[in-house]
Amino acid sequence: MTEEKANIGVVGLAAMGAALSRNLARNGNTVAVFNRSSWRTDELIKEHGEEGKFIPAHTLEEFVNSLEKPRTVIIMVKAGAPTEAFIQKLADLFEPGDIIIDGGNTYFKDTMRREKEMAERGIHFVGCGISGGEQGALLGPSMMPGGPEESWKKLGPIFESIAAKAEDGSPCVTHIGENGAGHFVKMVHNGIEYADMQLIAESYDLLRRGLGLSPAEIADIFDEWNKTELNSYLIEITAEVLHHVDEKTGKPFIDIIKDQAQMKGTGTWTVQTALDLPVPVSAIAEAVFARGLSERVEQREEAQKNILAGPTPHVELSDEEKKAFIEDVRHALYASKIIAYAQGFDEISEGARQYNWTIDLGAVARIWRAGCIIRAQFLNRISDAYDSGEITSSLVFNPYFKKSLEEAQNSWRNVVAKAALGGIPVPAFSSCLSYYDALRSDRLPAALIQGQRDLFGAHTYGRVDKPGVFHTLWAEDGQHEVEETR
Ligand SMILES: NC(=O)C1=CN([C@@H]2O[C@H](COP(=O)(O)OP(=O)(O)OC[C@H]3O[C@@H](n4cnc5c(N)ncnc54)[C@H](OP(=O)(O)O)[C@@H]3O)[C@@H](O)[C@H]2O)C=CC1
Numbered sequence: 001m002t003e004e005k006a007n008i009g010v011v012g013l014a015a016m017g018a019a020l021s022r023n024l025a026r027n028g029n030t031v032a033v034f035n036r037s038s039w040r041t042d043e044l045i046k047e048h049g050e051e052g053k054f055i056p057a058h059t060l061e062e063f064v065n066s067l068e069k070p071r072t073v074i075i076m077v078k079a080g081a082p083t084e085a086f087i088q089k090l091a092d093l094f095e096p097g098d099i100i101i102d103g104g105n106t107y108f109k110d111t112m113r114r115e116k117e118m119a120e121r122g123i124h125f126v127g128c129g130i131s132g133g134e135q136g137a138l139l140g141p142s143m144m145p146g147g148p149e150e151s152w153k154k155l156g157p158i159f160e161s162i163a164a165k166a167e168d169g170s171p172c173v174t175h176i177g178e179n180g181a182g183h184f185v186k187m188v189h190n191g192i193e194y195a196d197m198q199l200i201a202e203s204y205d206l207l208r209r210g211l212g213l214s215p216a217e218i219a220d221i222f223d224e225w226n227k228t229e230l231n232s233y234l235i236e237i238t239a240e241v242l243h244h245v246d247e248k249t250g251k252p253f254i255d256i257i258k259d260q261a262q263m264k265g266t267g268t269w270t271v272q273t274a275l276d277l278p279v280p281v282s283a284i285a286e287a288v289f290a291r292g293l294s295e296r297v298e299q300r301e302e303a304q305k306n307i308l309a310g311p312t313p314h315v316e317l318s319d320e321e322k323k324a325f326i327e328d329v330r331h332a333l334y335a336s337k338i339i340a341y342a343q344g345f346d347e348i349s350e351g352a353r354q355y356n357w358t359i360d361l362g363a364v365a366r367i368w369r370a371g372c373i374i375r376a377q378f379l380n381r382i383s384d385a386y387d388s389g390e391i392t393s394s395l396v397f398n399p400y401f402k403k404s405l406e407e408a409q410n411s412w413r414n415v416v417a418k419a420a421l422g423g424i425p426v427p428a429f430s431s432c433l434s435y436y437d438a439l440r441s442d443r444l445p446a447a448l449i450q451g452q453r454d455l456f457g458a459h460t461y462g463r464v465d466k467p468g469v470f471h472t473l474w475a476e477d478g479q480h481e482v483e484e485t486r
């Protein structure tokens with residue numbers, strides 16, 4: 001009798017890997033499973049072994065031998081050194097034609113390097129962004145695989161069977177592009193996630209400290225907003241967090257959580273990469289900086305002791321005006337969200353240009369419609385916009401988004417102005433509005449910066465009235481202009 005082999009294996013059985021293994025097994029795959037600490041493997045088999053076909057292994061050699069050839073393995077361990085170590089160990093045991101998939105949140109340049117190294121050994125390496133957390137991994141994540149086109153032929157049917165399904169039934173996975181394209185798109189997904197969360201947090205702050213509403217009242221407002229164009233997973237879970245009461249104290253849960261937002265790195269990479277490209281992703285940058293500021297505990301404590309001058313955070317309004325202001329915040333949130341997503345898609349577009357990937361932006365929006373953390377109704381609008389071919393250089397010029405921004409702008413301006421007057425920080429709201437106004441400006445003060453640069457450093461400038469590169473001889477009599485000829 002021939003021993004049954006697994007058609008796919010998973011290394012790393014913490015939250016994500018265990019859930020993904022179960023998803024694979026439930027969808028007809030025979031799944032080899034391995035974890036550094038054996039107890040996780042044993043626990044998975046004990047608690048969920050009945051859900052499908054698993055082949056547990058307690059050594060990496062045993063694991064590799066339990067896989068049918070060509071072998072396919074998904075690594076779901078801690079990003080960074082542990083992932084690197086497993087890739088190398090597996091590669092030493094693998095043969096040409098085998099596939100290694102890194103499903104973690106890996107920096108896309110590491111993925112590009114690894115794909116090249118593995119290709120030299122004949123191994124297909126696929127960096128695959130996976131979003132949706134533990135629940136998503138179990139019930140259907142959004143998947144963003146990169147890697148060679150050839151590997152997609154084998155992986156496509158498996159991934160399509162386990163990925164989330166959008167309302168129209170289509171699986172939330174597509175081959176994003178070669179080498180690091182999948183991890184690049186997952187990185188930007190997370191950057192957008194940061195911006196979206198920051199915008200929601202600022203909305204909460206405006207309603208809480210600004211209008212003095214209770215967490216339960218604000219939760220009800222988010223529940224209502226979830227029935228509008230803001231409908232999304234992040235709005236839904238915001239309401240859930242705000243409704244939650246701490247079981248130990250009976251206080252609103254939000255009030256017992258430390259106000260220090262942590263991060264694992266993908267948001268920072270999104271901003272660093274955007275700076276290199278360069279493409280302005282100001283909403284994502286503000287979101288990363290806001291988390292950073294929240295963690296500057298010493299400075300924040302010193303500010304409390306010194307009581308920096310300014311208004312006690314509030315927005316002074318009558319009850320009738322408060323209702324209108326809540327609507328303004330909703331409109332401001334939607335407008336800012338459009339800007340944040342437009343900036344994120346700009347980064348993907350620039351990244352694709354820089355690294356020679358062919359990325360279908362409409363398909364990216366489509367696979368984010370379900371399964372991932374930023375899943376939202378709104379992504380249908382984005383995929384429709386890209387598919388219609390109506391997008392020129394930015395989402396904001398698409399007729400639907402342009403109209404939405406125009407309709408929201410009075411509310412948006414009112415919210416940012418009232419926040420500034422009331423002493424409530426809204427870095428993401430205000431940066432999105434400034435981005436919109438900068439884009440609208442027929443003339444930017446960048447001209448002055450060019451003048452300053454030329455004066456102090458002979459950095460030259462262009463003229464509006466003729467082509468060429470110019471420099472003014474600032475230190476000489478007459479301050480004449482010369483044209484650079486080299
Ligand atoms: N959690 C989430 O919501 C999401 C996570 N991801 C990504 O998925 C991957 C897995 O995430 P998650 O399930 O949360 O697990 P963790 O990131 O917490 O990593 C735990 C796993 O990594 C293994 N591990 C840690 N250090 C080492 C090491 N030095 N050598 C060998 N193995 C090691 C652990 O083994 P052991 O049990 O022996 O300690 C365990 O299997 C990560 O790359 C993460 O970025 C992606 C999307 C969402």
Ligand SMILES: O=C(CO)[C@H](O)[C@H](O)COP(=O)(O)O
Nearest residue numbers: 130131132263264265266373
């Ligand atoms: O990848 C994810 C979702 O797709 C994770 O939720 C993300 O890692 C959370 O990031 P951070 O810990 O930096 O907030």
